[in-house]
Each structure stands twice: as structure tokens, then as C-alpha cells.
Amino acid sequence: MKHMNKVPFRMVFDNLSAAVAHIGSGKDRILTEGFKRFVEHYGIEPVFCNASAGWEKGNVENKVGYERRNMFVPVPTILDFDQFNRKLLKCCERDMQREHYRKGHLIADLFEADRQAMLPMNPIDFKVSRFQAAKADKYGKVMFETNLYSSSPKLAQEHVYLEITSDSVTIMDIKYNPVVTHCRLYEKDGESMDWLPYISLMLNAPMQLNIQAFIRNYPRYGRTTWQSCHQRRRGKPSLL
Known part of the structure; x- marks a missing residue:
């Protein structure tokens, strides 16, 4: 989000333990205190996948596989994670300068349209500590x-x-x-x-x-x- 300087108003999460303290029936979730502060800080509406329903996030898993094949081969040697993440973001920005396989527009243009519809970034950083x-x-x-x-x-x-x-x-x-x-x-x-x-x-x-x-x-x-x-x-x- 900091890289985009925008915040999606609605985000879909897996039921990670850092966010979900207890999974109730249906969409009912008891959130951890830290995660509640995070979504309130940025004004995000959190939505969670159904438990034991991995197919719901298949598109995300496919994107992870694409990144691994195209940006982590050969396996990189990482000495500084901050430096590596900056390099990885530049790789992603270059990769967006191609046409979407189905929509016929540059991925960068589609991303910018989505970014303009997002919420403004809270100028105060959320400290995760x-x-x-x-x-x-x-x-x-x-x-x-x-x-x-x-x-x-x-x-x-x-x-x-x-x-x-x-x-x-x-x-x-x-x-x-x-x-x-x-x-x-x-x-x-x-x-x-x-x-x-x-x-x-x-x-x-x-x-x-x-x-x-x-x-x-x-x-x-x-x-x-x-x-x-x-x-x-x-x-x-x-x-x-």
C-alpha cells in the first residue's frame, strides 16, 4: 500500500492466525487486536475466505506461481531484504508494461485505474511491533x-x-x-x-x-x- 500511496477499500484475506483469532460460522470472524487496529487505521473493509476452501484463492496462487517462475529463477541470494524488495518492485513495474491477456489494455493502465478508485493513504505509518x-x-x-x-x-x-x-x-x-x-x-x-x-x-x-x-x-x-x-x-x- 505504501508503494501505491493508496489503500484498497475492501481486501480479501485468508484466515491467517495473525488476523483471525477464531473462525465462527459462515463469514463470522473474531479478529486479533493487532489486525483490528490495522484495518481501522487504514479504513479497510476486511473479507475472509471460507475455511478449507483453497479454490477460492486459486487466482492468487496462480499469480504467486507466475512471480516465482519469472522473478525468482535462478533462486536469488538475498543479503538485504529492503534492497531486494525495492528491486522486486521495479521488476513488477516493468512487467506491467505488457498487454493483459484478456482485456486488451496495458496492465499498468488497468492498475492505475484501480489505484484512482482506492482510498487515500493514511499519512501516519501503522507500526507493526x-x-x-x-x-x-x-x-x-x-x-x-x-x-x-x-x-x-x-x-x-x-x-x-x-x-x-x-x-x-x-x-x-x-x-x-x-x-x-x-x-x-x-x-x-x-x-x-x-x-x-x-x-x-x-x-x-x-x-x-x-x-x-x-x-x-x-x-x-x-x-x-x-x-x-x-x-x-x-x-x-x-x-x-
Whole structure:
């Protein structure tokens, strides 16, 4: 919708668990709180497929197959999803410059006619995230699910808040001020480390931090640089 800068006034959904908390009889659905906020935010009328009636969305499945055959062969290597999605949208826009197989008009022209009939886009983005309270350990690291995320040594043993999306984890202090944003990890027992808050404290107030504990985990290529800076500023022998 953001790419189109318009919102369809009526959208058909499958009975995905993120949207439907309970399937009643006929078209009756109990929606999740998050999905209700989403449709109200954009003014969408949601309509749902019948349960166990896959043939109702056969046209959509055919379109998915078309995209796979034409835009995902050979299988792409994706290093940055945002960059890849921008590239994919450009591919779709180029693909619309062909005639519709049945209507005899360019797909781009048909799409523009549909777009003009849509609702205006809400200028305020709908944030798809959840919040969770946590407590940082003695190094200012926070555990979420099975992975560790760094915050700041100033937050060691402090209560913090996490704003979690599908691809990011933002750590905030007790007043909801963002401290650092990490790419969300999905493996088990992983760790995401942003060294900047720690380096700043190690250089300016080294006695407030167990430097050796952090330097042992610091990327090897940066240890020599840090040691040189620390010696020049403090005039003390190396800790390494």
C-alpha cells in the first residue's frame, strides 16, 4: 500500500492466525487486536475466505506461481531484504508494461485505474511491533528469546523496554528513549553487538567498566586501534 500511496477499500484475506483469532460460522470472524487496529487505521473493509476452501484463492496462487517462475529463477541470494524488495518492485513495474491477456489494455493502465478508485493513504505509518519489558545484565546486554542484544554499559542491571518487529529489536531505556536498534536474530544462542556505546565509555571512563572482559570479545582488527587510542589518552600500559 505504501508503494501505491493508496489503500484498497475492501481486501480479501485468508484466515491467517495473525488476523483471525477464531473462525465462527459462515463469514463470522473474531479478529486479533493487532489486525483490528490495522484495518481501522487504514479504513479497510476486511473479507475472509471460507475455511478449507483453497479454490477460492486459486487466482492468487496462480499469480504467486507466475512471480516465482519469472522473478525468482535462478533462486536469488538475498543479503538485504529492503534492497531486494525495492528491486522486486521495479521488476513488477516493468512487467506491467505488457498487454493483459484478456482485456486488451496495458496492465499498468488497468492498475492505475484501480489505484484512482482506492482510498487515500493514511499519512501516519501503522507500526507493526510489540513491546516487552526486560532487564539488562551486568554488561548491559539484554536477552530476547534465545539471543543476546547489546544496549549500553550505562544500562547494566537496569530495566529496559524492547520494541520488536519482524526484522529488528530496538532497546529503549525506562523512559522509552531508543538506545540502539539491532537486526533481529532468529538463530538460537546468537548475539548482536553494537560496540559504539561501549567504546565511548572505555575511552572516557575506563574505570567504570571491566575493560578486559569486553576487549576479549572485541573484533580482532579493532583491538590494536583501541589500545593505541587508550594509551595516548591515559598514558598507561596496555591492558592486552
